[in-house]
Amino acid sequence: MARRPRTRSSTVRRRKPKSRTSWLFRLLVPLVIIAGSVLAVYVGYLDYTVRQQFEGKRWSIPARVYASPVELYAGYEISAKNFEDLLLELHYRQDPQLVGEGSYSVKGNVVNVRTRAFNFGDTAQESRKISVAFAGAAIGGLTDAGTGANLAIVRMDPVQIGSFYPTRKEDRILIKLDEAPPTLVQGLLSTEDRDFYSHFGLSPKSIARAMWSNLKAGGMVQGGSTITQQLVKNFFLTPKRTLRRKLKEALMSFILEYRYSKDEILEAYLNEIFLGQDGASAVHGFGLASEFYFGQSLKTLSLHQVATLVALVRGPSEYDPRRKPEHTLERRNLVLDSMLNEGYITEQQATEAKKQPLGVAAVIHRSANRYPDFIDLVKRQLKQEYKEEDLTSEGLRIVTTLDTRIQDILEQSIANKLKQLEKSPKSNDLESAAIVTRRDSGEIVALSGGRKTESTGFNRALDAVRPIGSLIKPVVYLTALEYPDRYTIATPVSDTQISIEAERGKSWSPDNYDNREHGIVPLHTALTHSYNMATVRIGMDIGLAKVANTLKNMGVSRPVDLYPSFLLGAQPLTPLEVTQLYQTLAGDGFATPLRSIRAVNAADGKALQSYPLTVRQAVDPAATFITNTILQEVMYAGTGHSAYNYLPKEMALVGKTGTTNQLRDSWFAGFSGDFLSVVWVGRDDNKPSGLTGGSGALQIWSEMMRQVSKKPVSLVPPDNIQMTWIDPETGLLSSETCPGAKLLPFVEGSAPTQFAECGANAESGESWLNNLNPF
Numbered sequence: 001m002a003r004r005p006r007t008r009s010s011t012v013r014r015r016k017p018k019s020r021t022s023w024l025f026r027l028l029v030p031l032v033i034i035a036g037s038v039l040a041v042y043v044g045y046l047d048y049t050v051r052q053q054f055e056g057k058r059w060s061i062p063a064r065v066y067a068s069p070v071e072l073y074a075g076y077e078i079s080a081k082n083f084e085d086l087l088l089e090l091h092y093r094q095d096p097q098l099v100g101e102g103s104y105s106v107k108g109n110v111v112n113v114r115t116r117a118f119n120f121g122d123t124a125q126e127s128r129k130i131s132v133a134f135a136g137a138a139i140g141g142l143t144d145a146g147t148g149a150n151l152a153i154v155r156m157d158p159v160q161i162g163s164f165y166p167t168r169k170e171d172r173i174l175i176k177l178d179e180a181p182p183t184l185v186q187g188l189l190s191t192e193d194r195d196f197y198s199h200f201g202l203s204p205k206s207i208a209r210a211m212w213s214n215l216k217a218g219g220m221v222q223g224g225s226t227i228t229q230q231l232v233k234n235f236f237l238t239p240k241r242t243l244r245r246k247l248k249e250a251l252m253s254f255i256l257e258y259r260y261s262k263d264e265i266l267e268a269y270l271n272e273i274f275l276g277q278d279g280a281s282a283v284h285g286f287g288l289a290s291e292f293y294f295g296q297s298l299k300t301l302s303l304h305q306v307a308t309l310v311a312l313v314r315g316p317s318e319y320d321p322r323r324k325p326e327h328t329l330e331r332r333n334l335v336l337d338s339m340l341n342e343g344y345i346t347e348q349q350a351t352e353a354k355k356q357p358l359g360v361a362a363v364i365h366r367s368a369n370r371y372p373d374f375i376d377l378v379k380r381q382l383k384q385e386y387k388e389e390d391l392t393s394e395g396l397r398i399v400t401t402l403d404t405r406i407q408d409i410l411e412q413s414i415a416n417k418l419k420q421l422e423k424s425p426k427s428n429d430l431e432s433a434a435i436v437t438r439r440d441s442g443e444i445v446a447l448s449g450g451r452k453t454e455s456t457g458f459n460r461a462l463d464a465v466r467p468i469g470s471l472i473k474p475v476v477y478l479t480a481l482e483y484p485d486r487y488t489i490a491t492p493v494s495d496t497q498i499s500i501e502a503e504r505g506k507s508w509s510p511d512n513y514d515n516r517e518h519g520i521v522p523l524h525t526a527l528t529h530s531y532n533m534a535t536v537r538i539g540m541d542i543g544l545a546k547v548a549n550t551l552k553n554m555g556v557s558r559p560v561d562l563y564p565s566f567l568l569g570a571q572p573l574t575p576l577e578v579t580q581l582y583q584t585l586a587g588d589g590f591a592t593p594l595r596s597i598r599a600v601n602a603a604d605g606k607a608l609q610s611y612p613l614t615v616r617q618a619v620d621p622a623a624t625f626i627t628n629t630i631l632q633e634v635m636y637a638g639t640g641h642s643a644y645n646y647l648p649k650e651m652a653l654v655g656k657t658g659t660t661n662q663l664r665d666s667w668f669a670g671f672s673g674d675f676l677s678v679v680w681v682g683r684d685d686n687k688p689s690g691l692t693g694g695s696g697a698l699q700i701w702s703e704m705m706r707q708v709s710k711k712p713v714s715l716v717p718p719d720n721i722q723m724t725w726i727d728p729e730t731g732l733l734s735s736e737t738c739p740g741a742k743l744l745p746f747v748e749g750s751a752p753t754q755f756a757e758c759g760a761n762a763e764s765g766e767s768w769l770n771n772l773n774p775f
Helices: 020-055 080-089 182-192 204-217 227-235 243-259 262-272 285-294 303-312 325-341 347-355 372-382 388-393 404-421 469-481 523-528 532-542 544-553 564-568 575-586 621-637 641-645 697-708 757-770
Strands: 063-066 103-107 110-114 129-135 138-144 160-164 274-278 281-284 397-400 431-438 444-448 492-495 519-522 597-601 607-610 654-659 665-671 675-682 721-726 742-747
Touching: 020 243, 063 388, 080 103, 080 110, 080 129, 160 372, 182 227, 182 262, 182 303, 182 325, 227 243, 227 262, 262 285, 274 285, 274 303, 281 285, 285 303, 303 325, 303 347, 325 347, 372 397, 372 444, 372 597, 404 431, 404 444, 404 675, 404 697, 431 575, 431 697, 469 523, 469 532, 469 544, 469 564, 469 575, 469 621, 469 654, 469 665, 492 523, 492 532, 519 523, 523 532, 523 621, 532 544, 532 564, 544 564, 575 621, 575 665, 575 675, 621 641, 621 654, 621 721, 621 742, 641 697, 654 697, 665 697, 675 697
Parallel strands: 063 397
Antiparallel strands: 063 160, 103 110, 110 129, 129 138, 274 281, 397 597, 431 444, 431 675, 492 519, 597 607, 654 665, 665 675, 721 742
């Protein structure tokens, strides 16, 4: 019997279905690992970012540029009103009690001042109370308000005239935590983060407390962000509000708390927090905010002032004490109440502080370009020794030579005079450039590169290379006078037509401005009246190379084309180069490099570099003295005589006009006893200006010098100069009693030996009298 085939059991064993939990677990595990890895990498990146920025150079501090400090002493010419104007320019505030630095009060002819501390590099000056008594338009005396002792001199803190900002225009004054007033830290802790010293970056308690306070007030009166979060938000992140940025803020807060101490975080916060806007520049940190709002250093602030700064943390725009004083006052008092509730101050202190007005100073605007043309010169000179990064990030303090009073007068003189000059139909679209220096030191006290003073453009004072016309003539005559055996002040020279061979068989024949020949004239007359033909004859006789060498010795390094037209000013120079040239004349033959900087100091006041006065003998002092004597005659009787419509003749001014072909350029360079100034007027398109040196540039020069110059010129002859009476008609020896006789300087041994007719008779009579024997 056949076997029955084996059949499968009708009961089939079914596989157990996979658990859904197991499936999710297998899916989630790698996702969690991946997410954890990504988070770890991200946290590592954030950690690296935090450490890089926090441990490196945290802030780029712009260099601050200051004007020359005003030095007060008995006899200093300044009226009480002008002195008060200076204090307002320095952002001092009126306060009869003189509470805090940068305050003053006026009582009759006495101004009481509490000065600011300032480190000048060469010396650190502490804040002090002084009394300044005025006698008319000058200071009568200075006394120490505390001791009553007379003071010889007081140096005021200088006016800040600009800054060299980094790309991100932020400004701050760095402070250490131990330099901050205790009340500042207490005010911040009581209003911004009571649990700062106990939380780890985020404070749930603070968030809950803020929500409750805001619900009760029906508005936003308290924030929940910790000081650490606020620092992260300001220091590392953008203002954009998103969930992603909020999570990043929380992570970075944890990292910051883990890596650094509470005091380090708090100190960074004090320096980073945004507290206002100064024009285009953001005001960061309490150090700068103290000066911006109160005009004094943070350490000198009173309780009510500190509370005002703390009030700004919540919103510098919302609580701006200048625009919204009532709103700010309310917030300040709320800060004081919080400090009282936390036990930081007593009820009496809070009450007294609430009685005080806000007391903010007048609007303090530290413009980066208050005097942009001068700032441009300073920056160019600094770049020879400092990198751009140093100027915009190291917080350097640069004390310059600028005198803001003279700068303002110069700018106003240019503006007023150009308007007047343009009333002539031949003169329009005029531009100008001018430089003013101290005659004795070469310090540049004012500089204008054009009519527009509010922004940096083409700086004509530094970059306009223009033919200088007759300004070159004193160089020609000085060179000739260095050879006294050939040329003296009275040497007869020919002002007649001269023809000089030029290239390709051509000739050059210069004319005088009046198109006339003047025949044989004394050398001093030729320069006084700026005769072209006589000048060319002298220059060609001495040699173009020698004249060019004199120009170089006087401080002009620009290469010179040795063509005969060089003798009449075809050589182009900038106003700065012309100023250097005439500074040597003003220095009696000694070259003094022009300076715009006195000192460069580090942010902490430490002196980094000084720029002392340097002098070298450039040209013969005797020849320079004679040239300057002739240039005084230019002002008395020559092309510069109109200056005495503005200034008294007792000033004995020294100067020279310059005019180029077709009246394209109008120049004047000259000096008084205290200041030298060079002025150029012309058009940028090089079209005729319609002005001579006397009708254009000299008018601006005279108007400006009328207001700033006080000292007359007193030329001191070198030892080898002898003064001799000369007959102007013949150039021979004369006598003081002869009609028209002039007392002229000569290098010893170079004076004429023959007498004119009147001089011979006088000499004969004098000898006869001298030979009488009284016995």
